[in-house]
Amino acid sequence: MKAWKLRLYVAGVTPKSLEAFANLKKICEEFLKGKYSIEIVDLLKDPKLAKGDQIVAIPTLVRRLPPPLKKIIGDLSNKEKVLVGLNIIKKG
């Protein structure tokens, strides 16, 4: 049972999505080691899934657990912002 369930939405294998995944992986390994799972959803393969999480921008990272739902868009290159966005560390 992982406490952190993350889902990364991408549209095909693009440099931006690869970069987002690499950035995410690095942050998770550093701060959430052993406590997280990442699911990658490729909207090109399954476009219907975009509606569920109201995906507009790509890439979008969704924190499904723990609640509340959080979304971060972009290539996740700014570590500070990702940590704040995921509520791993508090703002400030």
Added chain:
Amino acid sequence: MAKLKSSSGGKYRTLPKVSTGIQGLDEVTLGGLPKGRPTLVCGGAGCGKTVLAMEFLCRGGIQYNEPGVFMAFEEKEKDLADNFASLGFDIPALVKDKKLAIDYVKIERNEIEETGEYDLEGLFVRLLSAIDSIGAKRVVLDTIEALFSGFTNQSILRAELRRIFGWLKDKGITAIITGEKGEHMLTKHGLEEYVADCVIYLDHRVNEQLATRRMKIIKYRGSRHGTSEFPFLIGDAGISVFPITSLLLTCRAYQDRVSSGIKQLDEMLDGKGYYRGTAVLLSGSAGSGKTSVAAQFADSMCEGGKKAIFFSFEESEGQILRNMKSIGLDLQKWIDKGQLKFISNRGSFCGLEAHLVLAHQALDDFRPDAIVMDPITTLLQSGTLDEAKAMIARLLDFAKNNGMTIVATDLTLKGNRGETTEIGISSLCDVWIKLTMEQEGRRKQRLLNILKARGMKHSHEVRNLVISDRGLSIEDIAEYAPSHIETADAPQFTAGGAK
């Protein structure tokens, strides 16, 4: 060198267009929206953008077998379905039949954090998936400006918007993009910069306590279009635009006849009365019996189980009821039975177009078989003659096409009014009956004759209209007394006598 050869050869051609099916809009745009291109529909809140956009899709699906995708950024599927049920569109059924797909895109600013580069590929994926699911030919984005409040990176947004419109064009999709009115620009975020082929502006303003909606085609690249502002209505069958300039003669010609309500007048009209779905003009001076003849017609239609609507621009409902009662017409009972409806407004109460909008709305709601407009010429005073004539023609067309028979009166003021108004209106009417007051000896009598009656043999006789407390009848004119001719030839006596 060979590349210099022009494929079109400089020959004039208009862009292919797509019918919207919206009443009047195709006329105003001379055929519809540019095919395979985006059109911007903009205006303030509540101006009817969403209605126009949705109706474009519904009619596309129902009438032209062109399914459509509605991408809603503001309203949920359920709300849209509820709102459009009142306009006669069954959204869930259209969705079920794969004529329509709706995707509600929710953008919640405070849920989203931005970090680094991104694009709107998710939106593309959703749009493409919806288009493919029903084979859509039409798309609405209502209103894509919501993106501006959802994302902070303007340069990404603008690039993506440009990409999305280009992409729709490449796919040959006819699209409507809606946009909120901006302060210094047509739209808040300058969408007109991206959608340049056709721009329609909607306006909803309140004039003298009457709300009127207007539409203006601001731009239509590669096509002629009407440049005026066109009033439009949102009724229970969607949008109807009243084109002022373009008038197509497409009235249905009914063969069946309706009685004028006066037996002898029917006899004069080929023995059968008016054609159904035509317009009859009664012109005459004050007191010549125009309103009575018109009311008699309404009464007889109600008697036959039909419905009639009475537009009165000079007298109130109560006055007309009382006056008609004095000649044996009990109109109240038809009102009680729901067959007769009075709409009394002073001519100056509102502008011409508001009158027409009101009239149109009433006709649409009540669906009468007979219409009385007393007097129709009042409407001419509330606009320029050409405009008024065209708009009255439009209203008459609407009535005629729906099989409604119109009896309109026209107050002729001797010498005062130019003949132009009379001629202007009479050419729109199929039957023209003239009523006059003539002095015969020491009393006046009412004379009636038919100036024209299209499509039938009619009497050319001048006869005597008799109004009594038992109703109207028409009699042959009694023998002319010599004194009559004398007085007629000697106006100084008439003038003296009238004083």
